Amino acid sequence: MSVTIKDVAKRAGVSISTVSRVINNSKPVSNEIRQRVMSVIKETGYVPNPVARSLVTKKSQLIGVIVPDISNFFIGELLNGIEEVGKIYEYDILLCNSYGEIEEELKYINLLKSKQVAGIIFVTWKMSQEHVDAIKEGNLPSVYISKNAHNFDVYSVSIDNKTAAYEMTKYLIEKGHRQIGFIRSSIEDDIIDSERFKGYKDALEDNNIQIDNEIIKEGDTTSESGYYLMNEILNIKKPDAIFATSDEVAIGAINCILDKGYKVPDDISVVGFDDIKLASLYRPSLTTVKQPIYDMGAVSIRMIVKMIDGEEIEDKHTYLPYELVERQSVKKR
Amino acid sequence: MSVTIKDVAKRAGVSISTVSRVINNSKPVSNEIRQRVMSVIKETGYVPNPVARSLVTKKSQLIGVIVPDISNFFIGELLNGIEEVGKIYEYDILLCNSYGEIEEELKYINLLKSKQVAGIIFVTWKMSQEHVDAIKEGNLPSVYISKNAHNFDVYSVSIDNKTAAYEMTKYLIEKGHRQIGFIRSSIEDDIIDSERFKGYKDALEDNNIQIDNEIIKEGDTTSESGYYLMNEILNIKKPDAIFATSDEVAIGAINCILDKGYKVPDDISVVGFDDIKLASLYRPSLTTVKQPIYDMGAVSIRMIVKMIDGEEIEDKHTYLPYELVERQSVKKR
DNA sequence: ATGAAAGCGCTAACAC
DNA sequence: GTGTTAGCGCTTTCAT
Numbered sequence: 113m114s115v116t117i118k119d120v121a122k123r124a125g126v127s128i129s130t131v132s133r134v135i136n137n138s139k140p141v142s143n144e145i146r147q148r149v150m151s152v153i154k155e156t157g158y159v160p161n162p163v164a165r166s167l168v169t170k171k172s173q174l175i176g177v178i179v180p181d182i183s184n185f186f187i188g189e190l191l192n193g194i195e196e197v198g199k200i201y202e203y204d205i206l207l208c209n210s211y212g213e214i215e216e217e218l219k220y221i222n223l224l225k226s227k228q229v230a231g232i233i234f235v236t237w238k239m240s241q242e243h244v245d246a247i248k249e250g251n252l253p254s255v256y257i258s259k260n261a262h263n264f265d266v267y268s269v270s271i272d273n274k275t276a277a278y279e280m281t282k283y284l285i286e287k288g289h290r291q292i293g294f295i296r297s298s299i300e301d302d303i304i305d306s307e308r309f310k311g312y313k314d315a316l317e318d319n320n321i322q323i324d325n326e327i328i329k330e331g332d333t334t335s336e337s338g339y340y341l342m343n344e345i346l347n348i349k350k351p352d353a354i355f356a357t358s359d360e361v362a363i364g365a366i367n368c369i370l371d372k373g374y375k376v377p378d379d380i381s382v383v384g385f386d387d388i389k390l391a392s393l394y395r396p397s398l399t400t401v402k403q404p405i406y407d408m409g410a411v412s413i414r415m416i417v418k419m420i421d422g423e424e425i426e427d428k429h430t431y432l433p434y435e436l437v438e439r440q441s442v443k444k445r
Numbered sequence: 446m447s448v449t450i451k452d453v454a455k456r457a458g459v460s461i462s463t464v465s466r467v468i469n470n471s472k473p474v475s476n477e478i479r480q481r482v483m484s485v486i487k488e489t490g491y492v493p494n495p496v497a498r499s500l501v502t503k504k505s506q507l508i509g510v511i512v513p514d515i516s517n518f519f520i521g522e523l524l525n526g527i528e529e530v531g532k533i534y535e536y537d538i539l540l541c542n543s544y545g546e547i548e549e550e551l552k553y554i555n556l557l558k559s560k561q562v563a564g565i566i567f568v569t570w571k572m573s574q575e576h577v578d579a580i581k582e583g584n585l586p587s588v589y590i591s592k593n594a595h596n597f598d599v600y601s602v603s604i605d606n607k608t609a610a611y612e613m614t615k616y617l618i619e620k621g622h623r624q625i626g627f628i629r630s631s632i633e634d635d636i637i638d639s640e641r642f643k644g645y646k647d648a649l650e651d652n653n654i655q656i657d658n659e660i661i662k663e664g665d666t667t668s669e670s671g672y673y674l675m676n677e678i679l680n681i682k683k684p685d686a687i688f689a690t691s692d693e694v695a696i697g698a699i700n701c702i703l704d705k706g707y708k709v710p711d712d713i714s715v716v717g718f719d720d721i722k723l724a725s726l727y728r729p730s731l732t733t734v735k736q737p738i739y740d741m742g743a744v745s746i747r748m749i750v751k752m753i754d755g756e757e758i759e760d761k762h763t764y765l766p767y768e769l770v771e772r773q774s775v776k777k778r
Numbered sequence: 779a780t781g782a783a784a785g786c787g788c789t790a791a792c793a794c
Numbered sequence: 795g796t797g798t799t800a801g802c803g804c805t806t807t808c809a810t
Contacts, residue, residue: 127797163499163561164787167802183525192516195542207540209528228496335726363726393668460781497803501786
């Protein structure tokens with residue numbers, strides 16, 4: 113059996129509370145005894161049992177992360193940031209895949225709470241008041257990574273999606289494009305709530321371009337969806353450019369365009385959103401809005417840790433900088 | 446505060462041991478009392494505290510997963526399989542990113558043990574006796590997903606890498622290629638241990654093709670590495686085909702070939718290994734060896750659960766079927 | 779079949 | 795500054 117606080121106390125000739133005090137630095141301990149205890153800890157290789165600790169403190173060094181799709185590229189990079197910064201603060205990641213289903217998400221919130229996690233990072237395509245209520249009730253520090261989190265009274269991290277989409281659309285217009293299709297995921301939010309759609313729409317309006325509903329399509333977050341929706345568009349007309357609200361979807365759309373015998377960007381320009389690793393790997397490399405994905409993960413866990421430690425957090429909603437990255441998938445018309 | 450076993454016992458007018466018995470089905474309880482307890486549990490919404498449980502049983506419903514790189518495509522798909530099957534058996538995933546560094550890996554093994562995880566799934570590019578010893582000492586159920594795990598006395602899941610590489614090489618030869626470059630990651634294993642290299646070498650020898658060390662290159666698992674190594678090759682000579690030992694590396698190589706003004710597959714054929722999502726998304730889509738990645742994750746966690754439950758496991762090393770998928774990146778010469 | 783009680787390893791009053 | 799002790803919520807002997 114592994115060594116316990118009792119063993120250490122006995123060997124050091126002190127009480128277990130003293131040992132507890134030195135490992136937690138919770139109360140003053142005379143220097144001599146501290147040394148003695150320390151050396152016994154070293155000798156024996158004692159490691160406090162986190163489970164026993166959690167039982168009494170009702171806290172653990174675990175942070176629950178609920179994501180809608182582990183195999184999604186965006187999520188993978190996000191997890192990277194969360195894990196890496198979490199490690200710095202000695203928090204581990206309890207990973208939950210909700211498949212974007214609200215019942216699963218709600219179930220996990222309870223599960224995580226019972227596991228005594230110290231906080232929850234909630235990544236969701238489309239968030240609702242239900243989520244907020246469930247987590248509020250849990251009374252745990254929580255941060256949301258979600259495009260529409262700013263509509264709720266929660267802590268969140270994101271970018272300014274509306275302005276980013278506006279700029280991207282404007283960029284396309286400046287490149288001479290007029291018929292700009294918009295392919296989005298309805299899983300992520302309703303189109304009326306969609307910041308990215310608002311940005312797109314505003315940019316068109318500000319440039320006196322009529323919105324054409326025939327080239328605005330909704331699907332899900334997969335490349336297959338991008339392919340399918342692009343096909344629907346091409347069956348009706350050939351737009352100048354396509355703005356897809358995620359890189360994965362954009363690449364599905366490009367594949368469709370290519371398969372139909374058109375060239376990208378020569379015949380149709382395509383832009384994405386996110387700047388996942390794939391965007392620069394794919395050929396033609398994808399012009400896109402670079403979200404600081406890793407940083408979004410990093411910042412969100414940093415916020416959680418602050419909340420756990422009772423530190424003040426300035427703003428509920430943190431907006432990180434984005435960037436328009438020009439690559440090969442857009443051509444001046 | 447949330448409801449405890451004590452509350453349930455009181456409300457049901459029984460002792461806490463009885464409640465424990467009904468929730469764990471550990472000992473016979475009269476039908477009448479069982480009903481009574483059950484209904485109180487339902488009313489109160491009681492959920493056993495897993496932390497308290499772990500403290501006494503020294504087990505948790507947590508399975509530690511140590512991976513070398515969360516943002517790697519292959520790992521993402523693997524995690525998917527692990528999570529999904531884990532959920533069926535009510536195990537959650539404690540995710541650890543080791544960056545492939547052995548000290549990190551060793552540290553995590555101890556951490557996980559102290560967290561009372563029920564088992565560990567160890568994904569590693571290159572495994573060593575050190576890992577095995579560390580985990581053996583931990584005395585926990587464990588399964589390895591690693592290309593060279595079969596060299597060790599551990600439970601593992603993989604595919605028959607040597608035969609797969611042999612077949613892929615043979616396929617390339619049958620397509621008329623003679624100068625077949627080989628790009629691999631030395632991070633994954635030493636070349637002398639590499640099953641994939643053995644398969645490649647054997648196939649060349651069996652077909653009386655001289656091995657050309659100038660077109661055999663070693664780097665890491667990234668696309669950047671593939672790009673760089675391909676560039677080194679092209680600076681010396683132009684091979685007929687390239688066999689990269691991972692899709693990500695293969696795509697880096699293709700990008701280099703494209704940037705140098707050659708065409709794939711017209712000038713140079715390229716094949717990969719893994720069949721990550723990217724392989725079919727990329728254009729030209731990649732001919733590759735399809736590893737059943739999701740299943741590898743699924744099978745490994747299934748093994749762990751069996752071990753936890755004390756069930757017998759037939760074979761230490763499970764080999765899953767692979768498949769050669771022909772796509773667009775190879776052309777008959 | 780059921781209950782009483784010990785104890786898992788730890789923290790945190792509370793006493794001295 | 796240090797020790798004693800009561801729990802945290804649960805499982806598991808040991809009686810009955």
